[in-house]
Amino acid sequence: MKNKRAFVVMGIAILFGLAAVVFASRWLLNQPTGASGRIAVANADIGLGQRLSPEMFKLAEWPTESMPKGAFIDPQKLTGRVLKTNLLMGEPVSEAKLAPSGTLGGLSALISEGKRAITVRVNDVIGVAGFALPGNYVDIIVSTQKELQPGSNAHEQSISKIVLERILVLAVAQEVNRDETKPKVVNAVTLEVTPEQAEKLDLARSVGTLSLALRNQVDPQSASTEGATKQTLLPPPPPAQPKPVPAVRPVVVKTAAPVRRDCVSVLNGLRMTQECF
Template sequence: MKNQRALIVMAVAVLLALAAVALAGRWLLRQPSNSSGRIVVASTDINLGQRLTPEMVKMADWPADSVPKNAFVDPTKLNGRVLKSSVLLGEPLSEAKLAPAGTLGGLSALITEGKRAITVRVNDVVGVAGFALPGNYVDIIVSTQKEATGEATQRERNISKIVLERILVLAVAQEVNRDETKPRVVNAVTLEVTPAQAETLDLARSVGTLSLALRNQVDPHAADTLGATKLTLLPAAAAPAPVPAKLPAPVVHRVAAAPRRTCVTVINGLRPTSECF
C-alpha cells in the first residue's frame, strides 16, 4: 500500500515537472531575444531609380551582430527616398543604397555627382549585339579621317581609334534595370561621362561613326594604342628585289693554226741553210 502511494506521488511529481518545463519553454519563446533587433527591409523587389512608398518596406527581425551599417529602424524615414541600386525582397535598406535626399527619382538619381549622362544611337553591331547592359563598362571607338598633312594619301588618313575608356552604361533604351542578364538589341545607349568626356563624345559622333567595345567589369588598365589605319591594316606589298642583268658571254677569238711545213737543212760548204716547203 505504501509502495503504491509512493508511486502515485512520484508520477504526479513527474507530470507537474513536465508541465512546468512546457510552460517555461512557451514563455521563453514569446520573449523578445536580446541578441536581435528590428530593421527596415524591402517587402518586394525594387528597381534602382524608383521612389520608395510605405508598401515597399516592412520591419523584420535581424541578428544584432550582423545589422548592416546605417540600416534604418524607422520606415517613415524612407518615404519618398529614391534607390540608386536595385534591392531584392527581404534585403535591408541602408543609406548607401539611396540617392541623396531630395532626389526626384528616375535616371538623374543614378548619375554620380560631378558627372553627366549622354545618349548615343547604336545598332545591333555598335551595341555589342545587345550585351552592353546597364552597369557594364565599355570603350568608345571612333572611325574617322585625320586632317590632311602634307602629301598624306587617303590610305593614310582613314583611322579607327579608342577615344574614351571604361565608360559606365547607365541605361539601354529607357530601362535602367541592372538585374537583366539577357542581351537586348536597342537603338540607344545612355552613358555616364565627365563633362570633358561628354564634349569628346559629342565631337566624335559628329566627325565619324561610333562603336562600343565591351570590357571586363574589374579591368582598370588603359589601352595604349596608336589607332588603326588602312596602312597598318593592309600594309603595302614589298617591292620585289631587282634581278641582276646577265652579262654578255665573253667573245673568244680563235686564231687559226698555221699550216704545218716540212723543213730540210741544206749544208752548203760550211754554211748550213734551212729550206721549208
Template sequence: MKNSRALVMLAVAMLAGLAAVVFASRWLIQTSSNAVTPIAVAAGDVSLGEPLNASLIRTVNWPTGSVPPGAFTDPKTLEGRVVRTSLGRGEPVIESKLAPVGTKGGLSAVIGEGNRAITVRVNDVVGVAGFALPGNYVDVIVNTQEPGKSDAQQSISKIVLEKILVLAVAQQVNRDDTAPKVVNAVTLEVTPDQAEKLDLARSVGTLSLVLRNQVDKATLPTGGATKFTLLGTPVAAPASAPAALPARPARVHYAARPAAKRDCVGVLSGVLGSVECF
C-alpha cells in the same frame, strides 16, 4: 508519518523545479531579445531609381552581431529616399545603396557625383548586338577622316573613350536583366570632358561600342587603325627638299690703277746724276 514527510519533500521538489523552469524561460527570452536588432529590409523587388515608401519596406529582426553597416532601424526615415541599385526581396536597405537626401526618382538619381549622362544613337551592330546592358562598361570607337586628308581611303578608327558605364538602354535602367536587348539608343555616364569628346565624335564620324570586362580597369593607348596599318602597307616617306648647293666663294677682281702724275727734276751731284719726283 514517513509518508507525509515524503509527500512534503516531493511537493517542495516540484515547486523548486517549476521555479527553475520559469526563471530559465525568462532568461532565454531576455537573452534572445537582446541578441537581435530590428532593421529595415525591402518588402519586395525595388528597381533602380525608385523612391521608397511604406509599402516597399518592412522590419525584420536581424542578429545584432551581423547588422550591415549603414542599416536603418526606423523605416520612417526611408520615406522618399531613392535607391541607386536594385534591391531584392528581404535585402537590407543601407545608406550606400541610396541616393543623397532630396534626390528625386529616375535616371538622374543614379548618376555619379560630378558626372553627366549622354545618349547616343546605336543599332544592332553598334550596340554590340544588344549585349551592352545597364551596368556594363564599354569603349567608344569613332571612325572619321584623318586631319588634313581629303581622300576617303585615309579614314581612321580610334578609341576615344574607355571604360564608360552604360546607365540605360532605351528607357530600361534595370541592371539585373542579362537578356540582350536590341535598341536604338544607349545612355552613357561620362565626365564633362568626355561628354564634349563624345558629342564631337558623333558629329565628325560614326560611333561603335566595344564591350569590355567589368573588372578590367587597364587603359591601353592605341595609335588608331588606318588603311595602311590594316593592310600592312608601308607609308611612303614625304618627299624631302633638294639639298642646297654649297655656296661658291665670290671672286674678287683687282684693276690696276694708273700711276699718279708727279713733277720730277734732275739733280747733279759731282759726276753722279739722279731724278727726284714730287
C-alpha cells in the same frame, strides 16, 4: 537479497541521471544569447531609381553583430528617398543604397557626383548586338577622316580610333534595370561620362561613326593604340626580290700550237724566195 541490491543501484543511477539533466538545463539557460534588433527590409523586389514609401518595407529581426552599417529601424524615414541599386525581397536597406536626400526618382538618381549622362544613337551592330546592358562598361570607337600634313599626296586618311575607355552604361532605351542579362537590341544607349568626355563624345559623333566595344567588368587596363588606317589594315606587299643572275663562266679559247716547219732559201738570179715544207 540480490534483487533488492540491484533495485537500489538502479535507483541511485536514475537519481544521478536526473541531477545531470537538471544541471545541464540550468547551465544552458544561463548562457548569454546573441542580441538582435529590428531593421527595415524590403517587402518585395524594388528596382533602382524608384521613390520609396514606408509600405514597401517591414521590420525584421536581425542579429546585432551582423547588422548592416546605416540600416534603418524606422520605415517612415525612408519616405521620398530614391534607390540607386536594386533591392531584393527580405534585403535590408541602408544609407549606402540610397541616393542623397532630395534626389528625384529616375535616371538622375543614378548619376555619380561630378558625372553627366549623354545618349548616343546605336543600332544592332554599334550596340554590340544588344549585349551592352545597364551596368556594363564599353569603349567608344570613332571612324572618321584624319587630316594629313601639307605636302602629302592625299589630304585626308580614313582612321578608326578608341577615343573613350571604360564608360559606364546607365540605360538602354528607357530602361535602367541592371538585373537583365538577356540582350536587347535598342536604338539608343545612355552613358555616364565626365564633362570633358561628354564634349569629346559629342564631337566624335558629329565627325564620324561611333561604335561600342564591350569590355570586361573588372578589367581597368587602358589600351594604348595609335588607331587603324588603311595602311596599317592593308600594308603594301614587300618589294619583289631581284632574281639572281647566273654567273657567266669565262670561255677559254684554246689556240693550236704552231706546227714546226722546215724552210729552205732559194736564190733565183737576183730574187730570193723561201720554201717551207
